[in-house]
Amino acid sequence: MSVGLLALLDDVAGLAKLAAASLDDVAGQAAKAGMKAAGAVVDDAAVTPRYVHGFAAERELPMVARIALGSIRNKLLFLLPGALALSLLAPWAITPLLMLGGAYLCYEGAEKLYEALFPHAAHAHEAALEPAASDPKLLEDQKVSGAIKTDFILSAEIMTIALASLPESSLVMQAAVLGVVALGITAAVYGGVALIVKADDIGLTLATNGGPHALGQATRSLGRALVQGMPGFMTLLGGAGTAAMIWVGGGIIVHGLEAFGFSLPAHLIHDAAIAVAGALPAAAGFVIWLVESAAYGIVGLAVGAALIPLVGRVASPAWRAVRRLLPGAG
Template sequence: MSGLLALLDDVASISKVAAASIDDVAGQAAKAGAKAAGAVIDDAAVTPKYVHGFDASREIPIVWKIARGSLFNKLVILLPVALLLSAFAPWAISPLLMLGGAYLCYEGAEKVVHALGYGNTHDSEEHTHPRSDGPALEEQRVAGAIKTDFILSAEIMTIALSTIPGDDTLWMKALILAVVGVGITVAVYGFVALIVKADDVGVHLATQRRGAVAGLGRGIVKVMPGFMKLLMIVGTAAMIWVGGQIVLHGIAELGWHAPYDWVHHRAEAAAHAVPQAPGLVAWMVTAFFDGIFGLVLGLILIPIAHYIINPLMQATIVPLMARLRGAES
């Protein structure tokens, strides 16, 4: 009897440890997901354009294809790479994070330039007047979305890896990264699915119902275009702000503290000037200067990306990803 009680006590102890580990994984995954907010918001903001112009019956299948590609990016390609970096080259995480932050700055600045009517409008023309139609166009759009997702997913996974304590085991890191990858993918593409079907829901309510419900449907149809524009603006601002913050923090970690300290001192001075809400004011000032830095950096990177980086990626990374997906299928 005493042996049975001891066994039950051991089982209870193991269960407590397992529960604590699950809580730890969930907590660290939530922290990592929150820190990757800029890339996550942009992922949700840019994806709806890839279903624009298709029949309503194809919208959800297209979103599902992109989501499946995103999971492949995160779990099959990026997670093993992140674990290898953590095990053999932890020193490379901060520089890679800075590269990802610089990419966010570049993407955000390019969107600002396009919004002002400058720069290359090839992307918008391609979506307005596509070169293909039917299944070929669908595959083309999906491939483009997955390629964009790969960059954003790399940034998300690198940010997540940077938040995990260095003394965690490799399996713990793998589990946290997997939870982050799956959780963010479900959240982003679930949100995207709701967005792309909102118009259809609004039209259905407006035409098939009466009274207040029909009014709600008309309101949804009327609000969605403005909401999509707002989402793009918020996504762009988040990219520039988070990218600038990541690069400034990385520069400080590498030994040049002056830019980071300058922003920190401005935020402290503003917080002292408004004692009623010092935390909010400090955050706003920090975000503002991080954003200014990110925008300037992004503008500098636009010609470098167009004439050097993009041609190299087209010649190397894009064919490699195509071969990997061909092997998967």
């Protein structure tokens, strides 16, 4: 074998090792970045099922698939290049944009709470914003669109946290890691959501199958437990999703204010959490998280409650007026 060919093979082997090392780096950094964003991922998983709750069973998985596709589009086509571009060209814009997204989450969550407490007034507010669709296809489209909008905000937080956790590296490496994070988190969130929304159907299948032996009886018992327990679980999860939007939005706003120099709310919340945790040192970490989350929730609820009349009486009429001026508006 010629010396030139041996040298070429050696170069190819070196490139292969370099590529493998790069893939290992991407996977490792993606795993670490995904763990940093775990809190927002849990919130995302809690929020989504309420958008498909109440639809026919055969439409649940197609709706989840449409939302998941929209989530991938959000992350890969908009948020990934947008986050990289802003971090390079206008890092100062990231915080105010996140705060706008946080305000939207506060509004969405407060509106759902308003609907639960004052259903007639909430329905009138929603009708003023956008008339409810009477056609099932249009109603499904509205729900999917709303879920994708909410996902955009939560995904923006996930991608920002992931980007902030990356070590100094090339733009290509950052893009590769964020791409892996986007795909992995979307698969995990919407795979879990699909299991949740179909758990009652799985339970029904288990409850109506199985032989007379002990394993078959246990399978039927598990199926009955799933069928009986899922309505309550979905109600609980819907409440958790609403709470998650409010406290995540409130937390984004509190930390955004801190970044702009108004750190009093963040300091007060942190000091209160530390004081309460001091009385319960055995569960200090959990207590700090609970107190801070509750405080963020109060802030988010206040912001969302203030935005409900603002959106209904100012923003929505202004947007309708703008749309009438656009070419092709009916």
